[in-house]
Amino acid sequence: MTTPRMSFDVEPQRNLVRITLAGFFTPDDVARFVAARDEAHRRLTCAPHAHVTLVDMRTMQIQSQETVAAFQRVLANPDATSRRLAFVVARSLARLQIKRAASERDAAYFTTLEEAEAWVTLHDGA
Template sequence: MKAEYSFDPDTAHGLMRVRMAGFFEPGDVARFAADLMEQLAQLGRPPNEHLTLVDIRAMDIQSQQAVERFEQVLANSPMRSRRLAFVVGRSLSRMQIKRAASSRDAGYFQAPERAEAWLLGKDDAAAA
């Protein structure tokens, strides 16, 4: 499946919801990063003061090259969120995102509602 992503900014909470699906080529990761920077600028928060929820349940297993590019995106200072949560599905995808986000203290959840509650501090939900 071709790479797809969408953004759902919540300016009231400083929360960027991201949905990602399919297989990402390195060029797709670069386009995603550029679009994310554009969306974050419109969120109305100072750099690194936003929250991010990324739903990757529909992502395919990624190539090593794509995982490395995602590592760079996640470590990018202007894009770093104050708190980061992933909604994950299959175990191999989960292992790939944990590797890509190894520089981050991120939460991993199976339900988007739990991830969002954790991000907003409304729940002491333990990460999955």
Template sequence: MEASFSIINDVPRGLMRISMSGFFEPADITRFVTERNAAFRILKARPNDHLSLVDIRAMDIQASESVTGFQQVLADPHYRSRRIAFVVGRSLAAMQIRRAAKGRDTRYFDEVDEAEAWLFATPPEATLSCRTG
């Protein structure tokens, strides 16, 4: 399946909603990063103060070079989210994002509404019904 993604900003809440599907080649990751960076400028959040909700339920299993590419995307300190919630399926792709996001404050959810609730929960340690990674 061809790589596809969408990025929608919720500016008042400082939230970047990302949906990703398909199989990502290095060129697709580059295209994603370019559009993510442009969306970040529109979000107008202070560095590292925004929230991210990433729905990857429709993402295919990725090649190891793509997992490494996403690992580099997630490690970029200029675009690092304060909190990031992944909505994942029960597949190898879910295991791959855990590897790519290692070392980040992330949580993994089955449903978008659960992920969003965790992102905005006070105090931030609230876990709801998430799967930790």
């Protein structure tokens, strides 16, 4: 199993948060992810929930059911939701896992960063 890695790139002028996740996460890693995500959100200058989020998880490994459940709780929490949410995923079981974890969210799934960014930054009048 690969050590979990996460990075956050915030573009306040575009109300955009880019997140990269890789490796194998434990529930404790998910808690660290939430703290890092919250710190990234504090760097935004837009109103709450007006930002868009792009998550690149193409190199994320298949996760334990406990970790999938932890991410599901994170995604179901309305306190940190974004206006648009896009996942860039590999074609694997990990793709099925994130779809299950994000089942309560209106999210889109892509195989390239370019497609995901084009969709997530679309101006939809919001």
